[in-house]
Amino acid sequence: MCAEKTEPTIKDTINGAIEEAHRQVQICNACRYCEGYCAVFPAINRQRSFSNSDISQLANLCHNCRGCYYACQYSEPHEFNVNLPRALAEVRAQNWQTFMRPRALATGFQQHGVLLALLFIVGLMLMLFAASYFRNIGDGSGFYAVLSHSLMVSIFAPAFILPLIVTGFGLRAYWRAVGGQRISVSHLASALKPVANLENLSGGQGQGCNFEREERYTNSRRWLHQACMYGFLLCFASTVSGTLMHYLFASPAPYPLLSVPKLLGIPGGLLLTVGCAGLAWLKTKADASLGAASLWGAEMAFVLLLGATGATGLLLYAATGTGLMPLLLAVHLGSVLTFFLTMPYTKMTHAFFRFAALIRDAQIKQENA
Ligand code: HEM
Ligand code: SF4
Ligand code: SF4
Structure with a gap:
């Protein structure tokens, strides 16, 4: 990925959702079972570690097709509790709220x-x-x-x-x-x-x-x-x-x-x-x-x-x-x-x-x- 990343902007979205997405993306990176489903998995597999910006990019690439959830051997009741469609949807929503100004309007309308x-x-x-x-x-x-x-x-x-x-x-x-x-x-x-x-x-x-x-x-x-x-x-x-x-x-x-x-x-x-x-x-x-x-x-x-x-x-x-x-x-x-x-x-x-x-x-x- 490019070296010029402005982490402070993305940092605004750091909270439970982005951390949860980090956790799940790391599991997917090790598993790699869903490679052929969409553009998200090849993008995950190109890297070993992920910044918040990378997670943001993955979230906007995800089309919420849910194929990976139903294919996943690590979804609930497995202790890993992988639910990538939801994790990325939550990061995506927060992204849109973070980047649009005034933020209060973005949050108000989305919620x-x-x-x-x-x-x-x-x-x-x-x-x-x-x-x-x-x-x-x-x-x-x-x-x-x-x-x-x-x-x-x-x-x-x-x-x-x-x-x-x-x-x-x-x-x-x-x-x-x-x-x-x-x-x-x-x-x-x-x-x-x-x-x-x-x-x-x-x-x-x-x-x-x-x-x-x-x-x-x-x-x-x-x-x-x-x-x-x-x-x-x-x-x-x-x-x-x-x-x-x-x-x-x-x-x-x-x-x-x-x-x-x-x-x-x-x-x-x-x-x-x-x-x-x-x-x-x-x-x-x-x-x-x-x-x-x-x-x-x-x-x-x-x-x-x-x-x-x-x-x-x-x-x-x-x-x-x-x-x-x-x-x-x-x-x-x-x-x-x-x-x-x-x-x-x-x-x-x-x-x-x-x-x-x-x-x-x-x-x-x-x-x-
Ligand atoms: C760059 C072009 C576009 C892409 C890649 C795209 C992609 C998607 C995807 C993947 C979804 C389903 C996942 C989700 O709910 O987030 C979606 C939902 C939707 N899109 Fe698009 N879209 C595009 C442009 C448009 C345009 C121009 C319209 C019409 C103005 C539109 C209207 C909708 C509607 C109504 C939904 C359903 C939302 C829902 O079920 O909550 N999209 N889009
Ligand atoms: S969603 Fe599940 S099966 Fe698919 S790559 Fe991630 S951990 Fe593996
Ligand atoms: S839900 Fe998102 S990440 Fe999972 S297969 Fe569909 S597009 Fe890819």
């Missing part, structure tokens, strides 16, 4: 899902208020007759950019802590492949993970996650294309069915809604003690909020031209607003940290080659 729900309601009420208050001064037709375009931009531009800046600072702290180097195209390409196909949830041979069916394998979580992730990306692309059409081609929303924003947004919304509903359902089936159990509520709130952005977007489209449109517009924009405002402090951070961990893993492999 109390109800905060997220409350913010959603506040976001919604603000939208409803704005929608009714500014109703008569809308600067256009369609959605903009309810909420003017300039008001929408002045709310959503900062609500999108500020959380991205906070996330960027958090990621930079993580990157420094794990000794990250300059990122090359080959590092990015190596990391994008496991993101695109989520191979670390495949059990190593494509048989799937053990998330909700315990000893039995299933690819449900992997496929549902891909539906959710690609759905989200399509929705995002749809919004970007709508913005470009508005500013470059003077073509404001709402758009017809055969337009770029709709052709991206409708499949995106469907994938996002189905993916999130499925992930939420799997979550109710899975054993919470193989993850960071105290975060279950906050994670569920995040999945439901994300699903709500997709579902309300679809409903809004279905309600175009009806009297329900203003209400659904407020509900949709309220959920989107809450999603973006809370982004640095919810489970959404996993996308950034996991991607960074996969890039760092590609770098370490190259350094050791």
Whole structure:
């Protein structure tokens, strides 16, 4: 591993969880039975001893597939009590809380899902208020007759950019802590492949993970996650294309069915809604003690909020031209607003940290080659 590690940042997370992860990783390093499951074990086997930064990197590489737990001969009732998915999930959660500022918000949202729900309601009420208050001064037709375009931009531009800046600072702290180097195209390409196909949830041979069916394998979580992730990306692309059409081609929303924003947004919304509903359902089936159990509520709130952005977007489209449109517009924009405002402090951070961990893993492999 790289010599330039900023231990003080990681030190903030030193507590029972990181020490427990150290203990278990040392056992795995001696055992080496699970080598083929995911990227974590080859990373463990490359080293003899581990700093807190190394444990942090391993935690963000772990996809919580749970394969190693069900394969392990040292799990409970063995006295070693190895439960690597849980140990790494707890370090991971603490990592995200440690690196995001202000830390109180990160801790609050990750530990109390109800905060997220409350913010959603506040976001919604603000939208409803704005929608009714500014109703008569809308600067256009369609959605903009309810909420003017300039008001929408002045709310959503900062609500999108500020959380991205906070996330960027958090990621930079993580990157420094794990000794990250300059990122090359080959590092990015190596990391994008496991993101695109989520191979670390495949059990190593494509048989799937053990998330909700315990000893039995299933690819449900992997496929549902891909539906959710690609759905989200399509929705995002749809919004970007709508913005470009508005500013470059003077073509404001709402758009017809055969337009770029709709052709991206409708499949995106469907994938996002189905993916999130499925992930939420799997979550109710899975054993919470193989993850960071105290975060279950906050994670569920995040999945439901994300699903709500997709579902309300679809409903809004279905309600175009009806009297329900203003209400659904407020509900949709309220959920989107809450999603973006809370982004640095919810489970959404996993996308950034996991991607960074996969890039760092590609770098370490190259350094050791
Ligand atoms: C770098 C890209 C990404 C990677 C590597 C990744 C990986 C993962 C993994 C391994 C899980 C399951 C383990 C866990 O719960 O921690 C997960 C859960 C999830 N991801 Fe992603 N993800 C990525 C991007 C995204 C994006 C862009 C979205 C959508 C906005 C998304 C939405 C979700 C949701 C909703 C869950 C379920 C959370 C839960 O069950 O608690 N992910 N992701
Ligand atoms: S999880 Fe258990 S079986 Fe797998 S490497 Fe670690 S100690 Fe060995
Ligand atoms: S839970 Fe899955 S991804 Fe995490 S270390 Fe075990 S086998 Fe690897």
